[in-house]
Amino acid sequence: MAKPEKVAAVTEIVDSFRGASAAVLTEYRGLTVSQLTELRRSLGAGTDYAVVKNTLTRIAAAQAGVTGLDELLVGPTAVAFVTGDPVEAAKSLRDFARANPALIVKGGVVEGRSMSADDIRKLADLESREVLLAKLAGALNGSLAQAVRLFAAPLSQAARLAEALRAKREAELPVSEAPQAEASATDGAATDGAAAADPSAE
Numbered sequence: 001m002a003k004p005e006k007v008a009a010v011t012e013i014v015d016s017f018r019g020a021s022a023a024v025l026t027e028y029r030g031l032t033v034s035q036l037t038e039l040r041r042s043l044g045a046g047t048d049y050a051v052v053k054n055t056l057t058r059i060a061a062a063q064a065g066v067t068g069l070d071e072l073l074v075g076p077t078a079v080a081f082v083t084g085d086p087v088e089a090a091k092s093l094r095d096f097a098r099a100n101p102a103l104i105v106k107g108g109v110v111e112g113r114s115m116s117a118d119d120i121r122k123l124a125d126l127e128s129r130e131v132l133l134a135k136l137a138g139a140l141n142g143s144l145a146q147a148v149r150l151f152a153a154p155l156s157q158a159a160r161l162a163e164a165l166r167a168k169r170e171a172e173l174p175v176s177e178a179p180q181a182e183a184s185a186t187d188g189a190a191t192d193g194a195a196a197a198d199p200s201a202e
Contacts, residue, residue: 027106028051039100050081
């Protein structure tokens with residue numbers, strides 16, 4: 001490869017490393033062109049699966065500040081540069097490798113951290129970001145509903161108490177006025193009696 005072409009290839013790999021949240025190195029020896037095409041399709045738009053030269057990738061990784069890949073850069077190598085969800089990419093690689101044992105996951109780097117092949121397999125067993133967000137939303141909705149019930153209960157009790165007090169006041173109102181009415185009637189009768197007994201009142 002001519003020097004300008006090497007420089008361009010290294011620059012492209014550097015950009016791929018810098019733009020990816022994860023990079024998973026694989027060995028693809030034994031996979032057909034159609035199988036590689038199927039693998040790229042299964043990884044989706046959030047992952048770019050590129051066959052690379054080990055020497056150029058080693059240089060590009062150093063320039064991009066990515067470490068821990070040197071020992072993985074042996075034999076035929078292809079890198080899955082992940083810009084989407086690393087968990088989903090790991091799941092896709094795992095599932096494809098189960099159906100096509102010629103694909104071997106060597107390891108990689110996720111969010112700047114070196115990962116072994118076992119680490120990538122464990123990553124594939126995690127729940128995806130979408131599932132975790134859905135669970136979080138469900139938990140928040142549940143907490144919100146619980147909070148509403150918590151606030152609603154005292155408010156409902158307060159409303160019932162206010163209604164009971166109002167009803168009690170209304171029920172007691174005639175009773176409290178009744179003695180006054182009786183007293184007025186008695187006073188009136190006494191006055192009439194006194195007038196009848198006192199002739200001078202006529």
